[in-house]
Amino acid sequence: MNLRFSLNGEQTALDVSPWRRLLDVLREDLALTGTKEGCGEGECGACTVLVDGEAVCSCLVAAGQVEGREVRTVEGLGDGAVARAVREELVSFGGTQCGICTPGIAVCAVRALEREPDASRDRLRELLAGNICRCTGYQLIVDALECAAARGRGEGAE
Amino acid sequence: MTAYLRPNTLEEALAVREAHPEYTILAGGTDLLVSGHRVPPPPGIVDLFDLRPLRGIARDGDGSLRLGAATTYLDVLSSDTGREELSILRAAAREIGALQIQARGTLGGNLVTSSPVGDTLPVWLALGAEVELSSAGRGARRVAYDAFCTGYRQTDMAPDELVTAVTIPPPAPGTRRFWRKVGTRRAQSISKLMIAATARLENGLIAEPRIGLGALADRPIRGVAVERAMAGRPPDEDTAARAARALAAEITPIDDVRSSADYRLTVATNLVARFVRLLAEPA
Numbered sequence: 251m252n253l254r255f256s257l258n259g260e261q262t263a264l265d266v267s268p269w270r271r272l273l274d275v276l277r278e279d280l281a282l283t284g285t286k287e288g289c290g291e292g293e294c295g296a297c298t299v300l301v302d303g304e305a306v307c308s309c310l311v312a313a314g315q316v317e318g319r320e321v322r323t324v325e326g327l328g329d330g331a332v333a334r335a336v337r338e339e340l341v342s343f344g345g346t347q348c349g350i351c352t353p354g355i356a357v358c359a360v361r362a363l364e365r366e367p368d369a370s371r372d373r374l375r376e377l378l379a380g381n382i383c384r385c386t387g388y389q390l391i392v393d394a395l396e397c398a399a400a401r402g403r404g405e406g407a408e
Numbered sequence: 409m410t411a412y413l414r415p416n417t418l419e420e421a422l423a424v425r426e427a428h429p430e431y432t433i434l435a436g437g438t439d440l441l442v443s444g445h446r447v448p449p450p451p452g453i454v455d456l457f458d459l460r461p462l463r464g465i466a467r468d469g470d471g472s473l474r475l476g477a478a479t480t481y482l483d484v485l486s487s488d489t490g491r492e493e494l495s496i497l498r499a500a501a502r503e504i505g506a507l508q509i510q511a512r513g514t515l516g517g518n519l520v521t522s523s524p525v526g527d528t529l530p531v532w533l534a535l536g537a538e539v540e541l542s543s544a545g546r547g548a549r550r551v552a553y554d555a556f557c558t559g560y561r562q563t564d565m566a567p568d569e570l571v572t573a574v575t576i577p578p579p580a581p582g583t584r585r586f587w588r589k590v591g592t593r594r595a596q597s598i599s600k601l602m603i604a605a606t607a608r609l610e611n612g613l614i615a616e617p618r619i620g621l622g623a624l625a626d627r628p629i630r631g632v633a634v635e636r637a638m639a640g641r642p643p644d645e646d647t648a649a650r651a652a653r654a655l656a657a658e659i660t661p662i663d664d665v666r667s668s669a670d671y672r673l674t675v676a677t678n679l680v681a682r683f684v685r686l687l688a689e690p691a
Contacts, residue, residue, distance in 0.1 A: 268411075269410045270445070271444075292438055307438075307508045310509075311512070312441060315434070379595035380596060
């Protein structure tokens, strides 16, 4: 089908089978390799992107399903205050090691903090529960996001 | 070449279903897409995700609740309609996968996939829910959940039908509700077993118990013997023990990758006893 959708704010059109996974279309056809494949079964969250603002596993979305919709990938998180804070604090806290989960974590974290700037540590853990990390033990990720949230509220880093 | 269709109305969806029973009905994709890319592409896809007329929870004139088949778990969690009645559905929805799955997975998808470990399915048994099926030619019909699920991953849905809604009758005043999913962790786990239960007390005795059991048989089942063992008795330790024994005689859980038959049986009987004790507690 001739698939048309908004990708990171830009209208995009390409010819694809509607049954292909959004994940593969992003990585293989559109060269947006920031989105990673972890498990390929919706268990790990590494391939998380936003569709119409909602976090979804791009391995579980058929390409046809994004026709006319807005897709935002890790490449499109932009340079706003929230995205910058998430990126910088993940780096400064060591909230990333091998890096496979990091794009999904970043996408979910930006969604979380854009919608719920006052999210508590527990709430952040809940909102990130669909993102599996096998390296960090999570504490450094949650520390980073708590700090990013505080920055967003103008409380500054400790 | 796979055709892609996204109907905007129920009529359109039913017409497509009748004309192309061979097309794959796709909603959130959280089950179908897991293995979808490893099999030959279907001749067509009918995308029902976000089919607005089938999305959301509303109260009908007779007091029953109507949940559209395209309602997502996230919709369930953010809806204020029927909050008390749907407390156990919300509890189930909160434990399905995590945000990414809750944002896509739908009530209708869980029903039609009809997995023995489908997390919402025991809830429908406990709430006495009916499944609404519609077709272009024959209109809508409703069947009790017990009759809808006819076997391991089997349903009563005809090739020209779609599941369009779940309806829940108004509950008797004083109904108590219980939900427990047992898995390896809070998020992203496939259930080892689930119990959904409702009952109330009438003059101190248990009335109208409904026990829904998940992952304890080849399909979600009612704990009929458990219900019989509880009904008309006080919610005391004797009844708890009787209910637990009745369950042990009623189910034959299996060993599999997620749990053992022994563990499932022990935990399930403990949970049934816990439900009996809950009924003795002040509401």
